[in-house]
Amino acid sequence: MPTPCAALGYAMGTEIDVVIVSWNVAELLRGCLATLTMPETAALVGQVIVVDNASSDETLTMLAREYPQVKVLPNRENLGFTRANNQALALTSAPYILLLNPDTLLKEDALLLMLDALRAQPQVAVVGPRLVYGDGSPQPSRRRFPTLAMALAESTPVEWHLPNNPASQRYRMADIPDDRAQLVDWVTGACMLVRRAAMEQVGVFDERFFMYSEELDWCKRFTDSGWQVAYQPDAMVVHLEGASSSQASAARLVRFNTSKVLYHIKHHGRLRGETIRLALLGVFASEWLLEAAKWMLGHKRELRASRMRAYGGVLRSGLRHV
Template sequence: MAELRGPDAQRAEGGRTVSLDSATAPDISVSIVNWNTRSDLLECLSSLIPRECRRLPSGCVFQAGGVFCDVTVVDNNSQDFSADAVQSLFPVVRLLRMDRNLGFAAGHNRAFAAARGRYRFVLNPDATVSAGCLKALLDFAEAHPRAAVIGPRVLNPDGSIQHSARAFPTLMAALYRHSILGRLFPDNPHTRRYLQSDWDHRDSRQVDWVSGSAMLIREEALRELGGFDERYYMYVEDVDLCWRARQAGWEVWFCADAEVTHKKARASDLMPNRMIYHHHRSMYIFYRTHYRPRAGVLERLITPPGLVLRAAYFIGRNKLHGWLRKGE
């Protein structure tokens, strides 16, 4: 990953800006990768940036809830005028326009390279942060110096818990979640363990991995790990990052005091079959990189064709439903 640099910045306190020298960094640099989710993105930025700070110069460091931060949006060549809307309504945002869709991992790595925060907060454009979220994450990170990655409590729009902190996937969990076994035995222990379903998410604890829809990453760990693995176009890059962090001796935590609301799969809904392909491709990359070297013969035999068959099933089902709708 490129050296993490950024231009000289300013702090904004209320509506007043105070110049900073180049050695001063924000507490948290927020990183958002967008692709054709204009209305969600604007709602996300509204939850992050105080109204009086929105028209400050690009890349300016502003204060939000007691935390000094800046925001970078990487726009992956959206066609819905997302980037123009951000530039018009939120000039304070550091806007990086890509000439093609780089995907999630590569997009965030571009944002990481442009920002200078002591922590990086990866946030989906279809998510909004609650009041005090960034301060709670910052305080938690300062109190846990070996925490490389920290995930907030993630809620669905109806207020229910989203399973954003999970155990690493296993072959048995995959079999039950992605086959008829899951329908026959929905309350099986393998799925419950993977989703951490027996936990009410009201207490903070160490976990295997947290969702990339909202995760705070310590800059020191980010440098050591090299950012997201860009082989993952979309999906599973968060699992991979947490896996590598834990293998390197870092900790991954769930912070119950910070809350984010996530609409879930908004950009993915625009091209479902393409996302199905990338999801399964990413699962295979993760399996090949981290599991295959220690997998047994049976697991090596059934995992690759199993992923291909599952992807083909869902893509075929989507196409069939599309044809049936056209015939109505």
């Protein structure tokens, strides 16, 4: 019996090369790769490259057994999302590259619809699909470039306590329906179809971003160079968000906000970046004190201790990029 990837041609020089970075998500990766074998998708795919960031699960065994034609780059340590992607990007040759998270599932015609959008708009460097959660509910994937207010709110206690604040709503483009094709500032990196010509002009990911904000930085560089970013809602992709990045949540909180500070320093200057860094530290210090008070009162002590450890990790890091 042919392996599941037998439906994929992997003929060099075809339309799209696929890049996936994986870390300890063998089951999710199996499902993601299976969606690439659908006839409508497989007909477009040249090679599939999986970079494994030193997984300790059965990822490498599964790939060798079930997807032997996938090109696998096994790293001896977790090099981070950007470095791993760049490893694979250096091996691509197709005119378009699909960057895909391992916790995504492409619907049948999603890849073709994104490709059609790039073909029809030669000024567009990146196309992102409509993302949905596993239950089919919408997952916001369009973004405006972050303002100073949004830098202080996104994925911090400010937004957790006030999820519908005006800055967050505008940032996630809640004022524009998500069922129409449109140009946007940037799209989230769970699934991005990228034009090689644009990448060759602008360059690959900035490896100072270990993970988080790397696609924001990339789209900012594309638009600063005269390219555009598009959103194609007819292309639908399921994103089981959190499944591939929920490990080590305290470290994730540090990396997310450190990358945020780095982005603002890079694109808006050190004064703005340092202002954001210090303000974020103030936010997390206040939240640590609040959690400590609740812990002392005996309220859900295990939860409070977990949050104190996470916020303490942020404070100890100083949110300084190393």
